[in-house]
Amino acid sequence: MSTxxxxxxxxxxxxxxxxxxxxxxxxxxxxxxxxxxxxxxHPGRWFATAGVAxxxxxxxxxxxxxxxxxxxxxxxxxxxxxxxEGAWATVRLTAVASVVGFALGTVxxxxxxxxxxxxxxxxxxxxxxxxxxxxxxxxxxxxxxxxLYPYLGLGIPFGPQFLYLDTLSVIxxxxxxxxxxxxxxxAYSAEIVRAGILSxxxxxxxAAASLGIPRRRQAxxxxxPQAMRSIVPTAVNEVxxxxxxxxIVYVLAYGELFYIVSVIYGRNGRVVPLLIVAAIWYLALTTxxxxxxxxxxxxxxxxxxxxxxxxxxxxxxxxxxxxAARVTGRPVPASVxxxxxxxxxxxxxxRTSRDVPSRTGGVA
Amino acid sequence: xxxxxxxxxxxxxxxxEIHGVHKAYGTLEVLHDVSLTVRPGTVTVILGPSGSxxxxxxxxVNHLEKVDRGFVALDGELIGYVRRGDRLRELKERDILAxxxxxxxVFQSFNLFPHLTALENVVxxxxxxQGRRREDVxxxxxxLLARVGLADKADARPRQxxxxxxxxxxxxxxxxxxxxxxxxxxxxxxxxxxxxGEVLDVIRDVAxxxxxxxxxxxxxxxxxxxxxxxxxxxxxxxxEQGTPTELLDHPRHDRTxxxxxxxx
Numbered sequence: 001m002s003t004x005x006x007x008x009x010x011x012x013x014x015x016x017x018x019x020x021x022x023x024x025x026x027x028x029x030x031x032x033x034x035x036x037x038x039x040x041x042h043p044g045r046w047f048a049t050a051g052v053a054x055x056x057x058x059x060x061x062x063x064x065x066x067x068x069x070x071x072x073x074x075x076x077x078x079x080x081x082x083x084x085e086g087a088w089a090t091v092r093l094t095a096v097a098s099v100v101g102f103a104l105g106t107v108x109x110x111x112x113x114x115x116x117x118x119x120x121x122x123x124x125x126x127x128x129x130x131x132x133x134x135x136x137x138x139x140x141x142x143x144x145x146x147x148l149y150p151y152l153g154l155g156i157p158f159g160p161q162f163l164y165l166d167t168l169s170v171i172x173x174x175x176x177x178x179x180x181x182x183x184x185x186x187a188y189s190a191e192i193v194r195a196g197i198l199s200x201x202x203x204x205x206x207a208a209a210s211l212g213i214p215r216r217r218q219a220x221x222x223x224x225p226q227a228m229r230s231i232v233p234t235a236v237n238e239v240x241x242x243x244x245x246x247x248i249v250y251v252l253a254y255g256e257l258f259y260i261v262s263v264i265y266g267r268n269g270r271v272v273p274l275l276i277v278a279a280i281w282y283l284a285l286t287t288x289x290x291x292x293x294x295x296x297x298x299x300x301x302x303x304x305x306x307x308x309x310x311x312x313x314x315x316x317x318x319x320x321x322x323x324a325a326r327v328t329g330r331p332v333p334a335s336v337x338x339x340x341x342x343x344x345x346x347x348x349x350x351r352t353s354r355d356v357p358s359r360t361g362g363v364a
Numbered sequence: 365x366x367x368x369x370x371x372x373x374x375x376x377x378x379x380x381e382i383h384g385v386h387k388a389y390g391t392l393e394v395l396h397d398v399s400l401t402v403r404p405g406t407v408t409v410i411l412g413p414s415g416s417x418x419x420x421x422x423x424x425v426n427h428l429e430k431v432d433r434g435f436v437a438l439d440g441e442l443i444g445y446v447r448r449g450d451r452l453r454e455l456k457e458r459d460i461l462a463x464x465x466x467x468x469x470v471f472q473s474f475n476l477f478p479h480l481t482a483l484e485n486v487v488x489x490x491x492x493x494q495g496r497r498r499e500d501v502x503x504x505x506x507x508l509l510a511r512v513g514l515a516d517k518a519d520a521r522p523r524q525x526x527x528x529x530x531x532x533x534x535x536x537x538x539x540x541x542x543x544x545x546x547x548x549x550x551x552x553x554x555x556x557x558x559x560x561g562e563v564l565d566v567i568r569d570v571a572x573x574x575x576x577x578x579x580x581x582x583x584x585x586x587x588x589x590x591x592x593x594x595x596x597x598x599x600x601x602x603x604e605q606g607t608p609t610e611l612l613d614h615p616r617h618d619r620t621x622x623x624x625x626x627x628x
Binding site for chain 1: 428461463464471477479492494524538
């Protein structure tokens with residue numbers, strides 16, 4: 001295929017450059033390939049880039065030269081055992097509260113979409129209450145649950161109870177935090193899941209119903225997988241919010257990251273470096289979540305886009321392959337998609353068309 | 365086209381009776397006392413201007429729309445209700461879903477499941493709605509895809525297919541349930557003109573296997589070719605019905621004549 005398309009081009013280029021082209025449009029058009037391409041200039045962009053570069057340099061230099069940042073202290077405490085333990089506690093709080101929040105949120109969303117007025121109103125009221133009361137207040141309330149209900153019983157509603165538990169022994173700091181974070185998260189998650197379900201085209205519900213697919217299967221196999229596409233980005237936002245929100249649990253003196261850090265700076269007075277330690281940890285954990293989000297989104301994008309965009313890893317690999325091809329002059333490996341391979345060709349073309357008559361090597 | 369690999373419904377099954385159906389959205393009456401009988405193994409084409417109630421009637425047949433009065437019966441079995449003595453009991457959703465597996469429905473907008481491959485789209489309902497084994501269904505589904513000319517697209521997802529290809533997968537998906545009657549709601553109206561033919565070819569092929577078909581369409585030529593019975597609807601009522609020759613060449617009503625003049 002490539003040889004067929006190349007041959008006429010070579011033939012047309014074969015007469016010496018001085019030969020009159022015959023004055024036809026076709027001859028002019030073929031010679032366009034030999035012209036050097038001058039990229040468009042963007043002076044505005046250059047100025048902006050330069051300005052931001054200067055600002056960036058100022059920030060970096062101040063970070064390095066201002067010794068009040070006390071980077072040595074930051075470095076020491078970043079991997080301090082109790083700090084790492086605090087970070088781990090933060091991760092646990094986030095994970096459990098997310099699971100509780102989204103599980104309950106999905107139930108609330110399905111209740112809100114059900115045809116029972118009672119289920120609808122209860123779900124609405126739940127969202128209303130838990131979205132309206134500040135999280136800090138909720139946390140303190142759950143922590144003081146034992147004041148309202150000293151014992152928790154398990155049994156038949158309005159009937160006998162079989163199992164008595166001491167509230168204080170069940171709702172410790174961790175579970176008070178989970179209740180506070182998880183239950184308020186559920187109120188937000190419910191709305192996110194509901195919006196996701198509503199975003200699925202009505203035709204999908206109808207198609208599933210017309211095929212006689214059982215109701216539960218309709219939800220799990222047809223509707224939710226499609227709803228996930230719009231649920232995931234917002235849900236991850238919520239998880240990140242929750243990760244940072246766990247810092248509020250320090251009011252319960254539970255040993256999560258922020259509480260641990262505040263205890264340490266309360267003792268040694270190095271407030272700023274220890275706040276930086278916490279900031280770095282939160283940054284790292286959020287980055288991790290973002291990476292996970294990228295791949296979860298890709299998973300649910302199946303079918304929504306014709307071809308999935310490449311992952312950063314793939315992009316890096318292909319760019320490296322193209323760069324290598326341009327340096328060595330060898331052809332780009334066949335595994336690299338055409339859009340990337342073409343970049344190598346552009347470089348080869350503009351560079352070699354002047355001194356090398358044939359460019360078949362670059363095309364193959 | 366290997367019709368042998370996909371057993372069609374027996375020729376005696378597929379009697380569809382629509383009796384005195386009324387349907388209103390608020391104060392707007394979209395169906396008024398519509399009655400229609402579709403004999404087993406025949407092809408009925410419903411014509412009519414938009415808003416005449418054709419689609420609503422079709423959706424009432426598989427109970428996607430609940431009618432206000434009247435009833436629909438397939439082979440003598442009421443759709444959506446069960447008779448107990450002198451009263452009609454509304455069926456539970458589970459039972460209605462089971463009834464729907466006997467009625468195939470092909471939508472104007474295809475409504476394939478975009479996150480599933482063509483094969484998964486076809487396999488889904490026989491497995492989850494009819495409780496058949498995936499290993500048994502899959503070869504049959506592949507044969508159905510081959511029958512609609514898409515054997516090589518089994519692993520493609522709907523967005524990677526053209527409109528005509530998507531509609532052919534949708535037909536294969538409806539056929540996989542081995543329905544007694546197959547309903548087509550303007551199956552070619554969302555397609556580019558050059559893709560209409562391939563879908564009509566598939567419908568023609570399905571018609572030749574003796575499945576009962578009800579087709580809402582604007583393709584008059586196609587109606588003339590495959591229909592045993594043509595029905596003209598306007599303003600929520602059946603204006604007239606008859607053989608293609610009777611209705612298309614010698615319409616008795618002015619409204620039918622006016623409509624045909626506009627579309628021909």
